[in-house]
Amino acid sequence: MLPPEPRRPSLLFIDDEPRVLNAIRAVFKSGYDVALATSGFDALALLHKQEFDVIVSDQRMPGMTGVEFFRRAKRIAPNTVRILLSGFADMDALMAAVNEVEIHRFVSKPWDNAGLRAVVAEAVEVARALRPGADHPTLPEEPRIVPAEIKEGLVVVDAGRQLHERVEAEFGGRYHVIHCETLVESLALLHRRPCAVLVCRLDVCDHDDMVFLMQLKQHHPDMMVITVCEATDAARLVALINRVGIFRFLREPGSFQLLTSYLHGAFERARKRRAVS
Amino acid sequence: MSLGLRAAPALAFVLALAGLWAYLLWTTPTVDAGRHGRALDLVRVLKQLDAARDADLLRVRLDLLRDYDPLVQPLPRMDAILAELAELALDDGSGALGAAVAAAHAAFTAKADMVDRFQRHDSLLKNSLRYAPAAYSDIQQHAEAAALPALQARLGALMGATLAFVGAPETANGLRVQAAAQEVRGLVRAQPPLAQRAAIDNLLTHVDVIVLRQSAEAVLLAGLEQAGTGARLDEATAAFTRRFEEQVSRQARSQASLLALSGVAVAAVAAALGWLVWRGATELRRMRQLVERTRADLRESQAQLIHAEKMTLLGEVVAGIVHEINTPLGYLRSGLESAGDNLGAVLQPARERGDGRELEALEETRGLVRDGLAGVDQIHATIVNLLNFSRIDRSKVVRCRVENSLETTLRLASHILKGKVLVRRYGQTREIQCDLPQLNQVFLNLVKNAAQSAPDKGGQVTIATAMAAPDLVRVDITDNGPGILPEDRPRIFDPFFTTRGTGNGLGLSISQRIVREHRGWIEVRSQPGAGATFSVLLATAQLATGKEPHAAA
Numbered sequence: 164m165l166p167p168e169p170r171r172p173s174l175l176f177i178d179d180e181p182r183v184l185n186a187i188r189a190v191f192k193s194g195y196d197v198a199l200a201t202s203g204f205d206a207l208a209l210l211h212k213q214e215f216d217v218i219v220s221d222q223r224m225p226g227m228t229g230v231e232f233f234r235r236a237k238r239i240a241p242n243t244v245r246i247l248l249s250g251f252a253d254m255d256a257l258m259a260a261v262n263e264v265e266i267h268r269f270v271s272k273p274w275d276n277a278g279l280r281a282v283v284a285e286a287v288e289v290a291r292a293l294r295p296g297a298d299h300p301t302l303p304e305e306p307r308i309v310p311a312e313i314k315e316g317l318v319v320v321d322a323g324r325q326l327h328e329r330v331e332a333e334f335g336g337r338y339h340v341i342h343c344e345t346l347v348e349s350l351a352l353l354h355r356r357p358c359a360v361l362v363c364r365l366d367v368c369d370h371d372d373m374v375f376l377m378q379l380k381q382h383h384p385d386m387m388v389i390t391v392c393e394a395t396d397a398a399r400l401v402a403l404i405n406r407v408g409i410f411r412f413l414r415e416p417g418s419f420q421l422l423t424s425y426l427h428g429a430f431e432r433a434r435k436r437r438a439v440s
Numbered sequence: 441m442s443l444g445l446r447a448a449p450a451l452a453f454v455l456a457l458a459g460l461w462a463y464l465l466w467t468t469p470t471v472d473a474g475r476h477g478r479a480l481d482l483v484r485v486l487k488q489l490d491a492a493r494d495a496d497l498l499r500v501r502l503d504l505l506r507d508y509d510p511l512v513q514p515l516p517r518m519d520a521i522l523a524e525l526a527e528l529a530l531d532d533g534s535g536a537l538g539a540a541v542a543a544a545h546a547a548f549t550a551k552a553d554m555v556d557r558f559q560r561h562d563s564l565l566k567n568s569l570r571y572a573p574a575a576y577s578d579i580q581q582h583a584e585a586a587a588l589p590a591l592q593a594r595l596g597a598l599m600g601a602t603l604a605f606v607g608a609p610e611t612a613n614g615l616r617v618q619a620a621a622q623e624v625r626g627l628v629r630a631q632p633p634l635a636q637r638a639a640i641d642n643l644l645t646h647v648d649v650i651v652l653r654q655s656a657e658a659v660l661l662a663g664l665e666q667a668g669t670g671a672r673l674d675e676a677t678a679a680f681t682r683r684f685e686e687q688v689s690r691q692a693r694s695q696a697s698l699l700a701l702s703g704v705a706v707a708a709v710a711a712a713l714g715w716l717v718w719r720g721a722t723e724l725r726r727m728r729q730l731v732e733r734t735r736a737d738l739r740e741s742q743a744q745l746i747h748a749e750k751m752t753l754l755g756e757v758v759a760g761i762v763h764e765i766n767t768p769l770g771y772l773r774s775g776l777e778s779a780g781d782n783l784g785a786v787l788q789p790a791r792e793r794g795d796g797r798e799l800e801a802l803e804e805t806r807g808l809v810r811d812g813l814a815g816v817d818q819i820h821a822t823i824v825n826l827l828n829f830s831r832i833d834r835s836k837v838v839r840c841r842v843e844n845s846l847e848t849t850l851r852l853a854s855h856i857l858k859g860k861v862l863v864r865r866y867g868q869t870r871e872i873q874c875d876l877p878q879l880n881q882v883f884l885n886l887v888k889n890a891a892q893s894a895p896d897k898g899g900q901v902t903i904a905t906a907m908a909a910p911d912l913v914r915v916d917i918t919d920n921g922p923g924i925l926p927e928d929r930p931r932i933f934d935p936f937f938t939t940r941g942t943g944n945g946l947g948l949s950i951s952q953r954i955v956r957e958h959r960g961w962i963e964v965r966s967q968p969g970a971g972a973t974f975s976v977l978l979a980t981a982q983l984a985t986g987k988e989p990h991a992a993a
Contacts, residue, residue, distance in 0.1 A: 180767050186774035250766025272770030276777045
């Protein structure tokens, strides 16, 4: 049986301002199949009819916000990569975007065209990699070396001990829970023993952790990262989403129940990823 | 202490007082003056009866009274009185009164017995006394007829002696009577007279009776005098009176105790009331002071709250504006870029065609597009600055150098500084830990004040940073204005104090509060006519290793 013809990446853009859509059409006119919608409702109707690789949506729209739209879109087309493109997003919207809707990237307005093209291209690759049996030009990833009989690893990076103790109590039976005091320490550890999930408590004032987290993700792209922080600003959260690709973000003081459910989700996702590759 | 615990001792005291009061009331003897009066009356009546009986006795003895009834008649009444007295003497503690009444009763019983015996003796005596003279005169008649002068004489002597004895019943007289009787008996035996023998024997018998009974009577009468009923009654009266007095005094004592207790209770109540009033007064004073202090705090808090409200509102407005601006900026920028790309695509064939005017137009357009893009980027930078200044995305504490905050502030204060010269003297400062929007607010306020103080011509504002100590950063904002008047100096940080026409006078007070919360302070140096320098001193950030673990999520 012949492999199907490689088709052009399909994109869906949603923004309530038609001029934005005009500008975007001009950017993606070559090499992509582009669909445009001015509301979440219109976009959902399109989603029911065809498949898309990447969806890019604004956040502040009348009737249905970007996050609300993505919630429904996720159910209809779970394998489509979601990107939020917005002029201003507050912390609550961003947190919902990363935790509930799992956006892949956040792009702010105004953008530069080359940058947007790059982001979309990368997103298309991710979408195709996620799709089972889909044609993609990239080679399959190297098989995991971690044998199945060893327990999956869960790293807790925290200057204190409390978080680790609680996670250990809850998950110690099923997973191997390791404690590291700093990200540097965890880098060394993960080099020796890769883990499926990493929970990191971020310092409110110290922003150097961004560099280390990026390094971690580069070495271990399949590792799911959950960050916990007492307070942070939108810019930092955007950087965590875009440059580190965090799985979840938890604001302290938060419920341990929530963290537990995130951790379960993380392990499930890690297993799915391994199955696909 | 709960109300219950506090009330317990007071309650106990009240209960004790009430208990004591009830006890005293219960044990206070009821002094029945009526009963006592009755007892005394009874004794008095008894005495009267006794005295009357004594009088009757005397009359009987003197033969003025021939009826024995008066001697017997009062007896039942006396008994009744004595019985009642005994009853009245019952509730007597010591028994002395009962004994006195019993003694009186005994005396009366003895006396009654003696009166009874007297009565018996007396009736026989009186009987004989009545018959003797008649028998004698009868015998004398016959003796006269018989011409027995010796007998007549002896009988006469006998009668005489007998009467004498009756008048004065002494032993000597009694002996004379018996002697005379013996002589008569001797005579009668010597001469056998006779027909009057029986009468004479009779007479002699009577005389014996008289002598005997009279003696017995005398003894009884002496005994009766000794009966001492009067004395016993007096003792009984005394005993009654003593008991009454005792009761009265006991009652008086009890009443005095009750009065004293009531006095104590009243005093306690008065004291309690006084204490409550005093406490109320002190409470009131304390409350007033508290109210004054609270009011002062409230005013300042209110001012700060209004300010915070304004900032929050501003944050919301800024969010909306930022989004509204960024969206058109988005398609504007993208469009310009695309337009530039399109121009670039068209430019090459135009060059090949060699149309000069077309080429010129295209080149010019491309230049304009480039300028347009630059404008868009500048607008965007301003928006970013505005966001940085207000930091409405709720970042809390960050580590940075003061110069960052100053620069952000100065960019936004450029319109305020128009016309004035701005001089920067930045030193090598270490990072501080701060709430950036709040610190920006402080610097904006100070820069604004400095700019407004500096003269319109030749005005200058200088901003200098340096390390005042290894862990202390100093920021000086100086203006060359008129300076601060000495009388205003103490008040410049007060809320609502302002020397300008505009403004609400809150800027410096809020700034000082913010700096204090950052573990720093603001200093002022000023000479009238020589400008002013406001210095902000802030502690440097803690080292990374000195962090304490947070509570787990």
